[in-house]
Amino acid sequence: MxxxxxxxxxxxxxxxxxxxxxxxxxxxxxxxxxxxxxxxxxxxxxxxxxxxxxxxxxxxxxxxxxxxxxxxxxxxxxxxxxxxxxxxxxxxxxxxxxxxxxxxxxxxxxxxxxxxxxxxxxxxxxxxxxxxxxxxxxAVAEAPPFAKDGCPSYEFDEFERTVIRQSKEQGFEAYNVQVSLRQDCLLKAARVYMVFEVFEQSGEVIKSLPSVDKLEEEQFDSDFTVILLSTENKEEIKRKLLNVAEVENVEINSILLLEDFPEKTETSDEEKKASELSDSSGSADKSEDKKGMKPLNSNKTIRVNIERLDILMNLFEELVIDRGRLEQISRDLSNSELNETVEHMSRISGDLQNIILNMRMVPVETVFNRFPRMIRQLARDLNKKIKLEITGADTELDRTVIDEIGDPLVHLLRNSVDHGIETPEIRAANGKEEEGTVVLRAYHSGNHVFIEIEDDGAGINRDRVLKKAVSKGILSEEAGEALTDKQVYELLFSSGFSTAEQISDISGRGVGLDVVKNTIESLGGEISIESTEHKGTIFSVQLPLTLSIISVMLIETGKEKFAIPLSSIIETAIIKKAEILNAHDQKVIDFRGKVVPLLFMKEIFQVPGKEDENKNVCSVLIVRKGEKMAGLVVDSFIGQQEVVLKPLGNYLTNVFAISGATILGDGQVALIVDCNALIK
CATH class of the missing domain: 1.20.120.160 (HPT domain)
Structure with missing residues (x-):
């Protein structure tokens, strides 16, 4: 093999x-x-x-x-x-x-x-x-022995007693089976294997003496005993076992649990699980060995290399571009048969698109699962009491992002545990519970996934951060005094910055948060900090879904076409220019009782073309980022469309508020607007 x-x-x-x-x-x-x-x-x-x-x-x-x-x-x-x-x-x-x-x-x-x-x-x-x-x-739970037909005394734990009792209620008989091999048997492990084959055909083994492992390694003389649950009679089981070569003798006795066994009127959840006999059975363990290493065939799933999915996605992207071109030609020619065929192809390709995209999506649980173990060890190393709470683990991200986000999250969690959560003594002195809490949550918002790490620790000390930044020459003392709290917190992402008094294996080596920011930004994401001293800190990581194919609203401004992701749009509106107000040198509108600032696309992207001064109305897209909203003023709406998101390349990585570009059905290139950057 x-x-x-x-x-x-x-x-x-x-x-x-x-x-x-x-x-x-x-x-x-x-x-x-x-x-x-x-x-x-x-x-x-x-x-x-x-x-x-x-x-x-x-x-x-x-x-x-x-x-x-x-x-x-x-x-x-x-x-x-x-x-x-x-x-x-x-x-x-x-x-x-x-x-x-x-x-x-x-x-x-x-x-x-x-x-x-x-x-x-x-x-x-x-x-x-x-x-x-x-x-x-x-330290076995007190369990009475069983006795019948001269069977030797043998103790069960609570789980095994539950299994036997439940099995009897379902019509199974519990047997003590003693098997003796010939003294001159050379391949005892092989004979044991064959005996367990018979047991599997007859019922379920819940216990063996010696253990299954010792039997496999031939760490026994010539006799071994198993507890078997079966609906077959003793004679039939004995006949099958004696047919196995080199089995010299078989003794089978029925098991009777004594009357002082606790009776229960209801079946608990634990007993229901126990009655399934799935994980306690020695025969199941033997079955695993027989099968060796098996792909997950029972679930009818296969493993596919991510590179193959990338190739499939690239091919489908080309199909989407051609689909858009066909739709444009179909509209221009006004041929009913062509229209019908294109519409059918669009529906089929849409279903295919959803399947391909979902194949690449993976729950963040695959990353989150490793953190409880890590937090446990960190808490022990630091002599702290810490509880980790995880929510939103079923939130899905593209596989390429999942592969990259693990290490940044490790840094952030270590930072919260080391710098954020105080020792039990300090927490008690400050009126807090001795056990600190770190919350790891994930959720969708618009076209992004947010991952937040929140702790109820000491928070960030503004003066301490500024003092360290000044001592490292990152900024002057005068400049530091003019910074807002948020700007001060951003200093933590400076290269080599650390407020740790002592270097340890946990943190404090002057690396970590700057690496976190660089990694997240390389994925097209952002990271921000909110903190209240003595109450706690929240690190918020915003990540794009990185879907290569997205639904957009195509708009026109001047001589250019732009694509606005539908996931960022709340509503489209036509408003009268007379409804535009001024507040703090900012043009705003009243949108359903909320003051929403207006952003003019022509001004932001310096698009050539004069505004039609005779128009008394404006076309506005209401977009959002979290709880914040803005109104994008455009010349006209073209319509909704699914487009392929293409990166701008290394030379255009710093273009403001543009996340990529797409090729439209008529061959033109439209830039895809990053609404989050505009609102920020």
């Missing part, structure tokens, strides 16, 4: 499983007794181990296997979850992420993780020499 052809799938799926591990470990930290979460983590680790071994990344597989052993001990009730154990497991996940990133970068995925493996092994065996895991002895 040519392994390299599966490398991309391996990397993508590995990242997904590691992200799932991180998220579930954070949940487990909040609910350490929830075995459903433990099973989710175990499933991700088990799948990752199988994939890594299949691909030949032994270091990665070895570390994952050791982590899996610890999780297995927890879910079998031999360990309880403690902060110390979670710290080691988190560290193991960090190492795994580092190894996967190495593979993604063309490396071999090798990393010296001997110390971490040893820590995990000590946890698994209960041999914690440093005395930091006193509570990791077998």
């Amino acid at each position: 040519e392994i390299n052809q599966y490398l991309e799938v391996f990397i993508e799926e590995s990242k997904e499983h590691l992200q799932a591990c991180n998220m579930n470990l954070l949940e487990l930290e909040k609910n350490p007794s929830d075995l459903l979460i433990v099973n989710e983590i175990f499933r991700s680790a088990h799948t990752l181990k199988g994939m890594s071994a299949t691909m030949g990344y032994e270091d990665l597989a070895s570390l994952t296997h050791q982590m899996e052993n610890v999780l297995d001990e927890i879910r079998n009730g031999n360990l309880i979850v403690t902060p110390e154990i979670l710290d080691i497991v988190f560290l193991a996940v960090d190492h795994l992420e580092e190894m996967v990133e190495s593979i993604a970068s063309g490396g071999d995925g090798k990393l010296d993780v001997t110390a971490t493996v040893e820590k995990l092994h000590r946890i698994e065996t209960g041999n914690q020499d440093d005395g930091s895991f006193e509570e990791t002895a077998a």
Whole structure:
């Protein structure tokens, strides 16, 4: 098998499983007794181990296997979850992420993780020499043994008891199955595999002794036991098992839970989940190994390289330009059959356009998911109490923007945690809750996506920022006094600027916010700061959707045609010139009870052509940016159209209020107006 052809799938799926591990470990930290979460983590680790071994990344597989052993001990009730154990497991996940990133970068995925493996092994065996895991002895919930037909005593945890009880209510029988292999059996793991094949055909395995992993590694003599849920009778199951080569003996006994088992009149949500038997089953784990590394076929999805989508988008852009040209020709010729065909093609291409654009859109959740784990670690490093709240994670952005926005957001979050949130002692002294809050939110507004990072920390100290700026020679003391608060905050984006008193690994090295601004602006976005001292700070990042095909209103001003994105337009209006008022040397109109300033397109873009002095009315587009509005005065409206957004190129990057250009159906070029820049 040519392994390299599966490398991309391996990397993508590995990242997904590691992200799932991180998220579930954070949940487990909040609910350490929830075995459903433990099973989710175990499933991700088990799948990752199988994939890594299949691909030949032994270091990665070895570390994952050791982590899996610890999780297995927890879910079998031999360990309880403690902060110390979670710290080691988190560290193991960090190492795994580092190894996967190495593979993604063309490396071999090798990393010296001997110390971490040893820590995990000590946890698994209960041999914690440093005395930091006193509570990791077998802390199994008090569970009565089962007994029937001479079956040996065996303890279940709460999850397993729930599974058995619910299964019995649904007509399943619970069996204790003891399988003995011949003493001279050479390939015990292979025979175990075949036995589990029979179990899968007969029902569901919810527990095994030894564990599935130890059976795989032949860490048993010749006997092993499983707890099987099945609708088949004992004789039929025994007959199938004895047909497996080198199986010498099979003993099957029914399991009877004692009468002091708690009875419940209602089925809880947790029990409903448990009854699905999806993640606790050893046979499911074996199934994962059998399948090895699999693309997500169950969801009928495929992975497509982003470069192919770029090619598809470029081809479709050419189609849209030709479509516009055909529509223009159709209108000029007034041929009914041609009109009908062009209209049908326009509808079909419109549907195709929506599909292609949606294929490129990705929820910002793919970026946001890594931050809870990061905030947890930062809070521990800084001895702070911090709660991260995430809203709007389903907001979608173009894949190219998603790939670039991660690092800037990391810088901003680190800044909020380090500079913004105070220590618990300082917060308590100032009458605040000891636990600080950082809010990460995303939402659509017009043709843009806004990502905001808000903290309830100390806010920005204006005098401190100015003092640092003056000391670095960024501006003079006199010039600083004349700046508004907003202008002072903008100084934080100056190259090499930092107000940190001490250099640390978190921040304070004089880099970060200037890099953030440069990256965001390179994506066609903007960043702004709002802050109130002692109350908190908001960093607001505005990003374009970067859709290559947009709906616009075509307008004419003088001898030029412009395109205004429909997403920025509230309303079009024809107003009388007599209704135009003056306020603070600014021409304004009363728009539905609000004073809206007017911007004259001819003046802004210096378009040649005289204004018709006989006209008593003006054509106005009411546009907005967030809560701010403006009226764009134009000569005439042409109509709505879908156009291809083309960049102006490196030589025209600083053209004011123009975001790009498009080719119209008649071959003319129309500039696309950036309404956000105009309003700002």
